[in-house]
Amino acid sequence: MMANTTIAIEYQHVYKRFNGANYNAVNDVDLSINEGEFITILGSSGSGKTTLLKMTNRLYDPDSGNVILFGENIRNVDAVKVRRRIGYAIQQVGLLPHMTIAQNIAIVPNLLKWDKQRIDNRVRELTALVGLDCEEFLKRYPAQLSGGQQQRVGLARALAADPKIMLLDEPFGAIDAINRLNLQDELKRIHGGLKKTFLFVTHDINEALKLGTKVIVMNEGQVCQFDTPENIVNKPVGGFVESLIRSYREQEKIWGGLS
């Protein structure tokens, strides 16, 4: 990044334990993310990656520690206001089935009371950005779209109010391999053109290394390594990341042996 970087997201010794659990879902996460980065958070289920993500838009609040967005401690900001400033896309997409595609994309602009013309323009702009044809799709309902198309709408919806930060929780987790690769490429293209900070949760090491400008590897609530994809692969820190890379190399051998 440039020399003059702004810190978009800062986690200060963040802890989270759920009611009834005897371990911390997130255990002392302490790191800063520069504006404009595409951060992937890699971990298996139960690693705390989604919990960390959800503490970024106050779907959860940390038990202790702070989450700072652009210098502002979000503990002191109304949760609803925080969320309207942040894009949020999830694996199940969660489009509202009783609204058209256009209405779904317009949800946050409507909450922010934009005027109708501005919303219409924005909806069209975003539909095109995520690679869908406006005339064909805007009046349809979510059930009439394929899974990949729905997730494109989910991305457009998350981008609608031009948030500086995008939170993406395994958005391509339920999409077949070929569409998944296409969507990854498009997401990378979208990120490149927008100068936004993306936080992308995944359990797929390929996806994490391919998309991330930096990767956070998490295990048992802790950050094992936070570094560029190159360094994660070439200089893994600690047993967990080492075994992760090793297991992936083993898989590569299967392909090598077959071709």
Next chain:
Amino acid sequence: MELIQFAQRNYSILLRALGEHIQMVLIALILSVLLAGLLTLVAMFFKRAGKFLTYLFSVVYSIPSIALFALMIPIPGMGLGRNTAITVLVLYNQFILLRNFITGLQGVDPAIVEAATGMGMTYTQVIFKVLVPLSLKPLFVGIRLALVSTIAIATIAAFIGAGGIGLLITIGLETGNNNRVLWGVILSAGLGIAANAVLVFAEKRIK
């Protein structure tokens, strides 16, 4: 034949009974839905209050209707008559409606609720823009069940002087007039079946 002749001679009595009945049922239903809607909102914001209310009305619901009607008579402001009957009908409906409304709203796909919350909808917005429109069907089913049960229970309200179709049956029984009793049975059953059929038809149109 005799039955038809009876109706021809007494059609004004039958129509009045039917009219009174429908009026009593509709007033009770409208008040029931309004009250249940309000209580459902309370239940959505305060989970424990919701559990308590559902339990409370399940107890009310388990009291036989004739006993509940009798129970209301000595209460100040109640006594005999239609208003007491409507109050009882509204109380009975709360269990049916509340249970259907709450489970309906809670039955919406949690992923949709999470997405809506994550986008920055307030809880009130989530309820009215997401939960209610997506659970129209269960809400409607609750109203249909309440309507059918109200039509039936309102028949018993004749015992406390609320009029309606029940009066045909009670007077018919007292005076040994089988035709009158039979017409009461036909009208109350017919009204229940017809109302149910109409609402089932309407329900199918809800997406």
